[in-house]
Amino acid sequence: MTDDHALAAELATAAGEVLLRTREEHAGIDPKELKDLGDRVSHDFLMAELAKVRPEDAVLSEEGADDHVRLSAQRVWIVDPLDGTREFSEVERDDWAVHVALWRAGNLVAGAVARPAKGVTYSSADDAPAAGAAGAPLRLAVSRSRPPEFVTRLADHLGADLVEMGSAGVKAMSVLDGTADAYVHAGGQYEWDSAAPVAVARAHGLHTSRIDGSGLVYNNESPYLPDLVICRPEVAETILGAISTVKAN
Numbered sequence: 001m002t003d004d005h006a007l008a009a010e011l012a013t014a015a016g017e018v019l020l021r022t023r024e025e026h027a028g029i030d031p032k033e034l035k036d037l038g039d040r041v042s043h044d045f046l047m048a049e050l051a052k053v054r055p056e057d058a059v060l061s062e063e064g065a066d067d068h069v070r071l072s073a074q075r076v077w078i079v080d081p082l083d084g085t086r087e088f089s090e091v092e093r094d095d096w097a098v099h100v101a102l103w104r105a106g107n108l109v110a111g112a113v114a115r116p117a118k119g120v121t122y123s124s125a126d127d128a129p130a131a132g133a134a135g136a137p138l139r140l141a142v143s144r145s146r147p148p149e150f151v152t153r154l155a156d157h158l159g160a161d162l163v164e165m166g167s168a169g170v171k172a173m174s175v176l177d178g179t180a181d182a183y184v185h186a187g188g189q190y191e192w193d194s195a196a197p198v199a200v201a202r203a204h205g206l207h208t209s210r211i212d213g214s215g216l217v218y219n220n221e222s223p224y225l226p227d228l229v230i231c232r233p234e235v236a237e238t239i240l241g242a243i244s245t246v247k248a249n
């Protein structure tokens, strides 16, 4: 049987191929329709595959009804079939992703983030440290459309540059690629937005936490998980300290 790390990567990559085909076949349709179609085809694909290869496991998907059987399950796949839906509907953009993570008995144990338009899949099977080095100014990856309310004060306090991108997975993986030093988010998000990015980031030795420094906990009754920091470990203390300062002011 394929191990869970490899399965997460295979499923995320294959769902990404389904999304690329959908985008091509439906080029020119109304962006709203393309978003809904993308969410649906990728969700349906992942649900069918998981039912085939891991029939005993529970699933929490952004696009599915929340089956509370997951709350007493030992193994739960937490998936975001299309993260960065807005960017998926803008043909020239490549900052969207597929997230597949596995939670087992309290912890995230495997994950993959596919960036289909780049032909890359990041996996928890790899443990290579983040590329590059943290320099000055620090580069903070933030949402294009809903950055944290304190983001400008944070950047000023740190003397950091803001790098706007779509998709939580893309922002998290930009820290691995060395394109950014940290991804900071607050103000709203759900478990499926961060589970796979966090599983991959942790495997590669990155810091992952809530913005108050506490741990990110998954498979809760409410999947609302509004904030996080994913960053190079050597800048974690600086960034968490700066967030705490700017939030207090």
Ligand SMILES: Nc1ncnc2c1ncn2[C@@H]1O[C@H](COP(=O)(O)O)[C@@H](OP(=O)(O)O)[C@H]1O
Pocket (backbone or CB within 6 Å): 062, 080, 082, 083, 084, 085, 086, 142, 143, 144, 145, 146, 165, 166, 167, 168, 186, 187, 188, 189, 190, 193
């Ligand atoms: N304030 C907020 N409330 C709820 N969800 C949010 C949010 N800000 C970002 N998200 C979700 O986090 C993901 C990444 O967002 P962004 O690209 O803006 O950083 C998106 O997932 P989806 O694209 O799967 O809906 C988006 O919906």
Ligand SMILES: [Mg+2]
Pocket (backbone or CB within 6 Å): 062, 080, 082, 083, 084, 168, 192, 193
């Ligand atoms: Mg999402």
